[in-house]
Amino acid sequence: MIKPMMTLVAAAALLAACGPKSEKTEPARTEGPVVSTSQEPRNEAVDTAPTTGETGPTPGASSYTEAQAKSAIETAGYTGVGPLTQNANGLWQGKATKDGQAVSVSVDYKGAITKN
Secondary structure (H helix, E strand, O other): OHHHHHHHHHHHHHHHHHOOOOOOOOOOOOOOOOOOOOOOOOOOOOOOOOOOOOOOOOOOOOOOOHHHHHHHHHHOOOEOOOOOEEOOOOOEEEEEEEOOEEEEEEEOOOOOEEEO
8 A cells, every 4th residue: 555655656746846838938048159151261272273284284193084185175275186195194195276376285184284
């Protein structure tokens, strides 16, 4: 008899401690710092070097196909792009025309076009 009575008292105490359920209670708001975004960049670009031949070609294994290298050369404003060959440094090289002059061009693994 004492054991069921103790269980009943413990259950009543737990229900009383929890309190009545109210639908009007709002969750507590946590105040924190105001966060705002900048209207202008705070840092400079990492690499601002041009990639159109003013710095020279960068040797390295190229994933470009001949057709992709030819397309990159044509996009850079060259016309009459001839057959391209890949040298030991991974550069695609060939002949093309720009501003009416025949020139030698190369494309490195970054896609930078260099007039040789």
